[in-house]
Amino acid sequence: MRVLSGIQPTGRPHWGNFFGAIRQYIDLQEANDGFYFIADLHALTTVRDAEAMRQNTLNAAIDLLALGLDPAKATLFVQSHVPEVSELCWLLLSGTPMGLLQRCVAYKEKVDKGLSADAGLFTYPVLQAADILAYDSEIVPVGADQVQHIEVCRDIATKFNHQFGETFVLPKAQTLDHSAKVPGTDGEKMSKSYDNTLPLFGEVKKIRKQIMRITTDSRAMEDPKDPETDHLFLLYRLFAGGSDVQAMADKYRQGGFGYGEVKKAVAEVSEQYFADAREKRAELESNLDYVHQTLRDGADRAREVAATVLSRAQTACGLR
Ligand code: TYM
Numbered sequence: 001m002r003v004l005s006g007i008q009p010t011g012r013p014h015w016g017n018f019f020g021a022i023r024q025y026i027d028l029q030e031a032n033d034g035f036y037f038i039a040d041l042h043a044l045t046t047v048r049d050a051e052a053m054r055q056n057t058l059n060a061a062i063d064l065l066a067l068g069l070d071p072a073k074a075t076l077f078v079q080s081h082v083p084e085v086s087e088l089c090w091l092l093l094s095g096t097p098m099g100l101l102q103r104c105v106a107y108k109e110k111v112d113k114g115l116s117a118d119a120g121l122f123t124y125p126v127l128q129a130a131d132i133l134a135y136d137s138e139i140v141p142v143g144a145d146q147v148q149h150i151e152v153c154r155d156i157a158t159k160f161n162h163q164f165g166e167t168f169v170l171p172k173a174q175t176l177d178h179s180a181k182v183p184g185t186d187g188e189k190m191s192k193s194y195d196n197t198l199p200l201f202g203e204v205k206k207i208r209k210q211i212m213r214i215t216t217d218s219r220a221m222e223d224p225k226d227p228e229t230d231h232l233f234l235l236y237r238l239f240a241g242g243s244d245v246q247a248m249a250d251k252y253r254q255g256g257f258g259y260g261e262v263k264k265a266v267a268e269v270s271e272q273y274f275a276d277a278r279e280k281r282a283e284l285e286s287n288l289d290y291v292h293q294t295l296r297d298g299a300d301r302a303r304e305v306a307a308t309v310l311s312r313a314q315t316a317c318g319l320r
Contacts, residue, residue, distance in 0.1 A: 001032045001033070001138045001139055002032070002033050002035065002135060002136055002137050002138050002139070002169075003025075003028045003029075003032045003033065003034045003035065003137065003138070003139045003140070003141060004034070004035040004036070004037075004131070004132060004135050004137035004139075004140055004171075005021060005024075005025060005035075005036055005037075005140055005141050005142060006036070006037045006038065006039040006042070006079060006128075006131055007021065007022070007036075007037075007038060007039060007060060007064075008038075008039045008040075008042050008043045009038050009039070009040055009043050009047070009053065009056035009057045009059070009060040010043050010046055010047055010056065010192055011056065011192050012059070012063075012199045012200070012201065012202060013060065013063050013199070013200050013201075014190055014192070014197035014198055014199050014200065015182055015190060015197070015198045015199075015200065015235070015238065015270075016143060016181075016182035016184070016189070016190035016191065016197070017143075017200075018067065018200055019176070019179035019182050019238050020142070020143030020144070020175070020176065020179050020180055020181070020182055021141055021142055021143055022064065022067055022069075023176075023179075024141035024174065024176060025064070025069060025074070025141060026067065026068040026069060028139070028141060029069065029070060029073040029074040030073065032139070033074075033075075034073065034074030034075065035074070035075045035077075035135050035137070035302060035305075036064065036069060036074055036075070036076050036077075037076070037077050037078060037079045037082075037131070037298075037302070038057050038060045038061060038064075038077075038078050038079060039079045039131070040053060040057050040078055040079050040080050041079050041080050041085075041086070041127060042079070042124060042127060042128070043056070043057075044120065045118060045120040045121045045124060057078055058288070058291065061076065061078070061291050061294070061295055062281060062284045062285065062291055063200065063201065063281070064076060065280070065284055065291065065294070066201075066277045066278075066280040066281035066284055067200070067277050068277070071294045071297065071298065075298045075301045075302055076294055076295065076298045077295060077298030077299045077301075077302045078295055078298075078299065079131065081295070081298075081299035081302070081303075082134070082299060082302045082303050082306050084134060084303060084306035084307050084309075084310040085127070085130045085131055085134045085306055086127075086130070087310055088130040088133065088134050088306070088309070088310050088313060089123075089126055089127050089129075089130035091160075091313050091314070091317060091319075092126050092129055092130055092133070092156050092160065093123060093126050095156070095159055095160060095163065096123075096126050096156055096159075100125075100152060100155060100156075101122055101123065101125060101126070101152075104124075104125050104148060104149070104152065105145075105148060106121060106124060107121055107122050107124070125149050125152045125153070126152075126156065128149050128152075128153065129149075129152060129153035129156045129157065132150070132153050132171050133153065133156075133157055133168045133169070133171075133309065133313075134305070134306040134309050134310065135302070135305050135306060135309065136168075136169045136305070136309060137169065137171045138169060138171060138172065139171065139172055139174050140171050140172065140173050140174065141173075141174045141175075142173055142174070142175060143175065143179075143180050143181065143182070144175055144180035144181045145181070145189065145191075146173065147173045147175065150171060150172070150173035151173075153171060154170050154171065157169075157170055157171075158170065160313070160316075160317075163317075164313075164316040164317045165316055167312055167313050167316045168309075168313070178234075178237060178238070179238060182234075182235070182238065183231035183234055183235065184196030184197055184198070184231075185197075185198065185210060185211075185213060185214045185215065186215050187215060187231040198210055198211065198235075198270075200274055200277070201274070201277075201278060201281055204271060207267075207270075207271075208267045208271075211263050211266055211267045211270070212260075212263050212267070214231070214232055214235070214263060214266075216230075216232060216259040217230075221255070221256060221257065221258055222255045222256050223255045224252070224253050224254060224255040225252045225253070225255060226252065226253075227248065227249040227252040227253070230252065232259060232262050232263065232266065233248065233249070233252060233262070235266055236248055236262060236265060236266050236269065239266070239269035239270055239272075239273045240265075240269050244269075248262070248265070
């Protein structure tokens with residue numbers, strides 16, 4: 001199966017990115033043809049500093065490789081290195097109803113808040129559709145917040161196929177049960193724009209402090225609590241194995257423990273969980289030639305596929 005997904009280089013990746021999406025990339029690379037990219041063109045809607053863009057893009061590549069993405073099994077590339085996608089985007093834009101995009105959450109939220117939005121943000125989902133359709137993608141592993149975008153992509157593809165004949169493969173979003181919407185330190189969805197993220201990499205001490213500051217309710221220690229509604233428990237569950245999770249859930253139901261104890265457990269399991277990736281990351285930092293070469297090879301392979309699909313779409317609508 002062709003699997004594709006992308007991540008924006010808008011800052012350091014967090015637990016939500018990993019457990020909602022990146023972990024799926026790595027699992028799926030084993031038995032599928034994985035295409036994973038760093039969505040720098042999408043990031044351009046918010047990152048307006050050239051040096052930050054360059055640095056974030058390189059960092060995102062290092063992060064993905066450190067976490068286990070294997071260029072021998074999957075194709076890793078930078079979105080803007082495949083100009084065919086931007087060209088395909090125009091073909092799709094031409095037939096996309098305004099109403100479809102007006103309903104999309106990121107744009108709607110901004111306008112509802114009375115802020116002015118750029119055309120880039122408005123048409124963001126169409127570029128995302130081009131990303132997906134350019135590679136005949138079948139499965140798109142993402143967190144819950146991206147599902148609407150995959151639906152929009154299906155709508156756009158269906159309309160094009162209907163107007164010009166079968167051209168695009170219709171993709172399906174794939175989310176994970178327990179981690180499609182990872183909570184942040186305040187219990188809301190973990191998101192770079194809410195300032196509630198826990199980073200995958202960075203200074204251990206600092207991350208530990210952030211974990212200790214996770215908000216908790218003010219119920220008495222003795223009170224029994226429902227683990228399923230507590231974001232601290234949900235974060236613990238991301239890392240711990242079956243029997244440890246069961247034991248922690250029992251503790252919640254019985255009551256008589258302090259949240260500080262759970263926070264310490266979260267800090268310990270998370271440090272252990274990312275220890276190997278942290279080490280691998282340091283190695284990659286000192287081997288940037290390898291990272292750049294991987295991205296070049298990835299772009300070559302990605303362009304080959306995207307050029308075929310673009311040409312198919314151009315022919316279908318009479319441009320060739
Ligand atoms: P981005 O960069 O915001 O996020 C990357 C991936 O992380 C997931 N994610 C989460 N999952 C669970 N819980 C959370 N709290 C959480 N926060 C983020 C996202 O769902 C995403 O899968 N528009 C995309 C990038 C993109 C893309 C694409 C994705 C561009 N083109 C084509 C798929 C296919 C984005 O902004 O992701």
